[in-house]
Amino acid sequence: MSPKTPSKLEKILRAGHLAVTSECGPPRGSDASHIVHKAELIKQHVDAINITDNQTSVCRMSSLAACIRLKLMGLEPVLQMVVRDRNRIALQSDILGAASFDIHNLLCLSGDHQRFGDCAQGQNVFDLDSMQLLQTARRMRDEGKFLGGDPIQRPPAMFVGAAANPFADPFEIRVPRLAKKVAAGAEFIQTQCIYNLDKFEKWMEILRGRGLHEQVFILAGVTPFKSAGMARYMKTKVPGMDVPDDVIKRMAGTPKDKQAEEGITICVETIQRLKEVKGVAGFHVMAIEWEERVPEIVERAGLHPRPPA
Amino acid sequence: MIVADRKPIEEIIEQVKGLRSVLVLGCNECVTVCEAGGKKEVGVLASALRMYFLQQGREVNVGERTLERQCDTEYLEEIRDSIDHYEAVVSLACGVGIQFTAERYPSKAVYPGVNTSFMGATLERGVWAERCQGCGNCILATTGAVCPVARCAKRLFNGPCGGSTDGKCEISKDVACAWQLIVDRLKTLGRMEDYENLCPIKDWSTDRAGGPRKVIREDLRS
Numbered sequence: 220m221s222p223k224t225p226s227k228l229e230k231i232l233r234a235g236h237l238a239v240t241s242e243c244g245p246p247r248g249s250d251a252s253h254i255v256h257k258a259e260l261i262k263q264h265v266d267a268i269n270i271t272d273n274q275t276s277v278c279r280m281s282s283l284a285a286c287i288r289l290k291l292m293g294l295e296p297v298l299q300m301v302v303r304d305r306n307r308i309a310l311q312s313d314i315l316g317a318a319s320f321d322i323h324n325l326l327c328l329s330g331d332h333q334r335f336g337d338c339a340q341g342q343n344v345f346d347l348d349s350m351q352l353l354q355t356a357r358r359m360r361d362e363g364k365f366l367g368g369d370p371i372q373r374p375p376a377m378f379v380g381a382a383a384n385p386f387a388d389p390f391e392i393r394v395p396r397l398a399k400k401v402a403a404g405a406e407f408i409q410t411q412c413i414y415n416l417d418k419f420e421k422w423m424e425i426l427r428g429r430g431l432h433e434q435v436f437i438l439a440g441v442t443p444f445k446s447a448g449m450a451r452y453m454k455t456k457v458p459g460m461d462v463p464d465d466v467i468k469r470m471a472g473t474p475k476d477k478q479a480e481e482g483i484t485i486c487v488e489t490i491q492r493l494k495e496v497k498g499v500a501g502f503h504v505m506a507i508e509w510e511e512r513v514p515e516i517v518e519r520a521g522l523h524p525r526p527p528a
Numbered sequence: 529m530i531v532a533d534r535k536p537i538e539e540i541i542e543q544v545k546g547l548r549s550v551l552v553l554g555c556n557e558c559v560t561v562c563e564a565g566g567k568k569e570v571g572v573l574a575s576a577l578r579m580y581f582l583q584q585g586r587e588v589n590v591g592e593r594t595l596e597r598q599c600d601t602e603y604l605e606e607i608r609d610s611i612d613h614y615e616a617v618v619s620l621a622c623g624v625g626i627q628f629t630a631e632r633y634p635s636k637a638v639y640p641g642v643n644t645s646f647m648g649a650t651l652e653r654g655v656w657a658e659r660c661q662g663c664g665n666c667i668l669a670t671t672g673a674v675c676p677v678a679r680c681a682k683r684l685f686n687g688p689c690g691g692s693t694d695g696k697c698e699i700s701k702d703v704a705c706a707w708q709l710i711v712d713r714l715k716t717l718g719r720m721e722d723y724e725n726l727c728p729i730k731d732w733s734t735d736r737a738g739g740p741r742k743v744i745r746e747d748l749r750s
Contacts, residue, residue, distance in 0.1 A: 303682070307729075329689045332681050332699045343682065350686040351729045366729065384690030389711050392688075395724050399686055403726055411690060458691035458698035 223406075224360070226323035226378035227295045227528040228267040231501075232407065232436045236526045237494065238501030240297060240409065240438060241513050242269035245280035254285045255292065257510045262294055264517040265504070266525055267324055269297040269409070273304065276336025283313055287320050295528075297380070298322050301330025306346040307355065307366055314356060318375030325377045326409065327352040331458075350403040353381055357404030380407035383437075385422035386415060386461035394425045401435045408435055409503040412442040412453070415461040416492055423498050432498030439493045442505045443516060444482035447471040483512055483519075490520035529558035529649070530622040531656040532565060532642040537576055540618060543639040544577065547588060551614040552577070552641070553607070553629065554594030555621035562656055564642045565620025567594040573620065573641060589613065598625025604632045611636060647678075664734025664741065670722065672713025679706035685727035 222229045231238045241261050246253035258268055268289055272282040286296035298317050300310060314325065329349045333341050347355060355366055356379045363374040381400045385393050397408065413419045419439070426432055444450045447470040454462035466485065473481040486504075493499050502522065506513050517523050544550050552574045560566025574592045581588040591614055595603045598621035611617075616637040619626040623644040630638040646658040661678045667685075668675060677683045681699045688707030691698025695708045714720050732738065 329682055329684065331691070334699050345683045346732065347729060348682070348684040348686050349689075350726060354726075354729070382690065387688065387690045388692050388694060388705070389688075389708055392711055392723060396686075396688075399724055399726055402724075403686075459689075459693055 222378075224323050224376045224378045225321070226267075226376075228297065228324050229378040229406070230528050231266050231526055234526070236501075237499075237522060238267075238436070238438060239265045239504065239517055239522050239525065240267045240269060240501065241265045241504045241506065241510070242271055242297075242299075243285070243510060244271045244274055244508070245282065245285040247277070247279050249280065251280075251285075251288050254280070254288050258289050258292060258294055260510045261513045262292075264514040264523055264525065266501075266528070267295040267297050269299055269326060269503070272299040272301045272328070272330065273336070274331070276303070276331050276333040276338065278337055283317055283322075286317060286322050290320050290322055295324070296322055297324040297326050298377075299326045299328060300352065301328045302345055302347050302349060302352050303330030303333065303343050306344050310347065310352060311355065311359065311365060314359060314375050314377070315371070318373070318377065321376075323377055324380065325356055325375075326380045326382065327356060327405075328382055349381060350400055353379060353400060353403040353405050378406055379404055380409060381405040382411070383408045384411035384459045385413075385419050386411060387459040390418075393422060394429065394431070397426060397435075398429060398431060401431055405435055407438060407500075409438045410440040411459060412440045412505060413489060413493070414453075414466050415463050416489065418461060419493070420496055423496050427498050432500075436500035437498055438501040438503040439490075439496075439499050440503045440505060441486050441489050441493075441516075442507060443486035443509065443512065444470055444478070445509060446475070446478045446482070447473070449482075483516060486516050487519040490516070490522070494520075529561055529647070530624070530644060531562045531646050531648045531658075532559050532620075532622050532644045533562075534564050534569065535641055535643055537573070540573070540639070540641055541577070541580055544616065544618060545580075545584075547615050549589035549591070549614045549616075550577065551591040551593060551607070551611070551617045553598070553617050553619045553621070554592075555598045555619075555625050556594055556596045557599075557621075559621055559625075559642060560594075561650070563654075565622075569620055570594050573618070577618075599628050601628075601632060604629060661735075663730075663732070664738075665731060667727070670725070670727065671710045672717060672719070674706055674709045674713055676706050676710065679704070679709070685730060 222233050243257040270282045270285045282299050286298045289296040327349045363371050383397050450467050450470045453460050552570050554565050554570035570592050574590050577590045597603045618639045618641045619629050620641040626640050647660040648656045648658040651657050663677050692705040697703040697705045
């Protein structure tokens with residue numbers, strides 16, 4: 220199928236290449252050099268860069284502003300939007316604002332509950348949910364209409380995606396839930412960090428059984444551990460994360476000064492194994508505050524050089 | 529019912545400490561069931577206030593009364609003859625009763641004696657839990673009679689989110705994931721195929737978002 224948007228990410232995926240995306244968290248301040256520096260570190264090794272939207276409900280520079288910074292560098296941002304903080308007026312408005320800078324990728328998310336962040340006493344919005352945001356974005360693009368029905372002058376040309384967590388509960392609805400996101404308009408999926416490869420492969424198998432891999436591009440999410448402590452933290456403190464005990468053991472059994480290397484190696488091995496899984500269309504490398512190691516992961520995993528758009 | 533919780537006595541004292549007389553006014557409905565504002569709690573609060581004023585060496589008339597309801601004018605009329613004995617009222621009714629009392633007696637200060645919490649049910653003695661947020665457009669038919677508005681921390685209509693773990697919500701291990709409950713119910717009812725129906729975007733105009741609400745039944749109006 221030919222691309223529906225000018226998105227570079229969409230072009231690469233539709234051409235059948237394994238895509239590589241990564242993500243950067245905006246700074247907790249107004250200094251843009253932070254995000255520019257992170258992007259410089261990874262720009263030769265990824266096709267698009269997600270900018271997180273006040274992740275874990277901690278206040279940061281807005282995702283949209285940081286995406287514009289990347290766009291001004293000639294890079295390909297993926298605008299993450301959570302429905303926690305904005306109602307349908309603000310969401311549509313920000314989609315148009317992003318489109319005005321030719322930001323061509325949108326990731327629709329629920330967002331972590333605000334109790335995890337620095338504004339636990341704040342109100343949340345959840346006027347729409349993530350699926351309804353997908354529907355909204357697709358309607359704006361494909362029908363050129365606002366939710367209210369009025370026409371949009373120069374509709375947004377965005378490649379629209381969503382997240383999926385194959386490891387959250389209840390497991391039996393994880394594929395049906397993905398099917399709902401596809402029905403709502405998701406064209407690509409970036410998954411939660413994968414450490415339990417067996418469970419992920421099971422999820423992919425069920426998904427393929429329904430032919431969903433032919434309807435949506437699945438980008439497998441990976442995050443390298445910096446230390447055994449981080450592995451344990453991810454297992455016990457991060458909602459919806461599945462870190463098997465043998466991975467924890469492998470990290471803990473490595474001398475402290477070698478743990479970072481081991482974390483990178485596990486990440487590379489994960490990508491290498493998942494490259495063989497039918498329906499995996501690419502990788503989303505989330506190196507949390509560790510962007511400088513993304514090039515090495517991508518190279519060692521055999522995903523470099525990146526294809527031209 | 530409307531579930532309320534007792535306000536700290538220090539906060540109530542702060543409101544009434546300068547008064548010369550005060551009526552502690554209970555309600556015999558929801559707040560009696562949830563043991564926050566019935567006759568028993570009126571007695572307890574009035575005694576505590578008398579004790580406080582005694583310790584302060586002040587003579588303050590603290591009255592006690594519990595009405596059948598504070599959200600109906602006919603019951604509120606029952607205190608019309610005695611209300612002038614008091615400078616102010618501490619109402620132990622829900623926020624509705626507190627305001628309605630003030631509306632009936634505009635010259636009296638009315639202070640809240642409880643924190644009105646939510647619409648909920650009794651799980652066991654001493655434990656109440658929220659079940660409804662009165663959004664004005666009930667969708668329980670599609671969710672196996674488990675409300676995502678009241679029971680999902682993100683009020684997702686197409687849940688669960690990625691934070692659902694072992695049947696619990698990401699905000700706390702003490703909170704059930706509403707969408708786990710919905711899925712369990714749909715399974716029990718043999719209606720799992722309904723799970724894949726996309727719930728359309730909600731019209732929140734019947735909710736708080738639409739401004740203060742009224743129900744008007746022309747067929748009942750005289």
